[in-house]
Amino acid sequence: MKTRLKCVGECRQCAALFRLGRDVEAALTMVDVFDEAQTSLVSAPEDVQLAWACLLNQMLACQERQDWLGLADFMEYELVELLESGAA
Incomplete structure (x- = not known):
């Protein structure tokens, strides 16, 4: 749990x-x-692990096309939501 909060x-x-x-x-x-x-x-x-794999692919695609704002949005909102849902 602490690891997820830190993450x-x-x-x-x-x-x-x-x-x-x-x-x-x-x-x-x-x-x-x-x-x-x-x-x-x-x-x-x-289902959370599958969502993580999909999200990771989307974030890496943002990185590849140097879409830093899109990547920031994915990290701040989607990834945080996924980590919090995985903690439940």
Whole structure:
């Protein structure tokens, strides 16, 4: 539970970095956030794990096309919601 709360905070911080145009720093942080999210969601129900896989693909697509604001939105809203639903 504490890991998920920590991960939620880090998601929001990383999203803020993307919004500030600090994409290199944010991208480095994002790797750690995704790793923590993966670890946190490994024991979640199957539907949450499938949602995580889909969300991860969408976030990586945003990164590939350098859509930093879209990536920030996914991290701050969708990923946080997924982590909180996985905690239930």
